[in-house]
Amino acid sequence: MQQIFDQLTPAQKREAERQLSLYMSGAQEVIPPEELREKLAKSIVTGSPLKIKLGLDPSAPMQGYDSVVLESDIELGGTDQHFNVLMGRHFQEKYKKEKQVVILMPLLEGLDGVEKMSKSKNNYIGIDEDPNEMYGKTMSLPDSLMKTYIHLATDLELEDKKQLVKELETGAVHPRDAKMLLAKTIVRMYHGSAAAEAAEQQFKKVFQQKSAPDKMTDVHWKGGETIPLIDLLAALELLPSKSEARRMIQNGGVKINGKKAESIHENMTVQDGMIIQIGKRKFVKLKMDK
Template sequence: MKYVDQLTKQQQEELQKQYEVLSYGVDSIVPEDKFKEKIAKSIKEQQPLKVKLGLDPTAPDVHIGHTVVLNKLKQFQQFGHTIQLIIGDFTGKIGDPTGKAAARKALTDEDVRHNAKTYAEQFGKVIDMDAVELHYNSRWLSKVNFSEVLQLASQVTVARMLERNDFHTRYQMNKPIYLHEFFYPVMQGYDSHVLESDIELGGTDQEFNVLFGRQIQEQFNQEKQVVLLLPLIEGLDGKEKMSKSKNNYIGIDESPNDIFGKTMSIPDELIVKYFELTSNLSIEEVAQIKTQLTDGALHPIEAKIRLACSFVEMLYDKEEAKKSQAHFANVFQKNKIPDDMPEVVWNQDLRVGIVDLIKELGLLPSKSEVRRMVKNGGIRINQEKITDPFTTVDVVDGMIVQVGKRKFVRLRVK
């Protein structure tokens, strides 16, 4: 008999509540009928589910896009389930080939340690890291002998591997696929076997990898995990997946003012999706906002302000959210100069070209970017717009340099 059928009325209500929250915003569940059964078994036996998220520490910067999966982990935590966070210090030396047109560069041990530490610190802004099981998969993968590797590999065909879009594309383009790359999803699946995971989370782009856990668990006659695939969130450009490399991201370690300001620039058509997947608001609150936006009772700008406040509150606190909202209102809506801004001591020539000044201050990465910003009207000196990239300015103490809508610097001359 199924566990679902064995629950009391009160337990059935708890099952329905967990299922509604935990499946909310999920792109797909594989297999969906087994997910409810997993939750029911957990309730019946009073045993928390083991929920796995694997991470290769390839980059230390966490952004709002990561909160899609972090918020889901937080929901599992709130229902008392156990989070298994796996730092792929062993798999990271191969690198996830997903979406790559070439093999990844291997990470050094130092890279892994640094990035893993940064991940843990930043994730702690969203989930309770004290209640997380933190694992490094080198602990078991480094001990697998070659005989065991061959046994695992004997259950996986090359044709199956070439079903992956990235491998298939490279094969069609006659680009090299290295044998060790085939072992990446196998090792990720082996992690699920070792930890006997009940659930694994991953983005929709990770479907091939996370489904391997079910295959490997089956090899070892274990109960197979259920996979929850979560949508990818577009970045500030509204087109590409949020990524630091595409400069369309909101970093969770950025200042409250920057988080607030960047959130206000997201495209209107993404407001609801951001609320659903990345905010800390309840399902009911998001549904109300969605209705208000549809009815015209809530202006998109007001919705973005609420979203921005939710981000700052989630990553900092309510007080910082209030301050960043006031800062945004003064600087952007009322066009005022902020009272608080970085100060930089200028000890070079007091007469300098605007392009050299901005580049020297590090406010833009290149002189070509400065010229482009000038032409777009995005550079001001003491609130006066600079329109000519060949402009020369006289640097004086207290002069305020503004680049775009968010960058302000006050110069000090000694």
């Protein structure tokens, strides 16, 4: 299996390894790397096209052919699309077209610090979210992601980005202060300076001074005056289900008028103006409808 590969020159071996890495990024792990390496070596030596019957991402050829039809000059994609976008260059060459320029951008990890940011994974910051929610979500970022977000998610000048990252690395700025600047910058980009300043002040009031925010969403209650807390949370749709409400209470994530709910069996006397807090950032004020 290694016979042809071993006959390659060092430059050809490097090229084979480069192509191997590229092709395996689009495979489903059904082709052993050593087998694909030998096929690549044979293709390089003989100049014959590489033929693989199994293992490639089936969307890659279709996406590649798009570049031929569109006669695209530039294709922009994430690093996870490396194989697919280069397939476009391959097809353009075969159809005697000028090959497109490929620009690959790094992926932005989500709030969990593991997966790429995605609404389906609920680890995202939405550009149309409420300023307070946007600020709070940014402040929940792991410290390890701050450098990435400073470079990829802000419109700061390049030198300002480099300076902020340097101060973080040397300890010249506290991570909390750098993260507050990051949060304020992101809110300012999508909601304006006034909203960014207001979001920062609310964050300080809620999280540093442990006070309720000045502005809260009103929720309306038409039921009885006494009800189990779990039923109240579910009826107001503050949590998606009773089981989720039960879990949140058990984890200490529900407060009524600033007091932590201690029991999942607690009965509530519903009062007009009662403040319900879910988690760290969600506050609502209950209005009794007569």
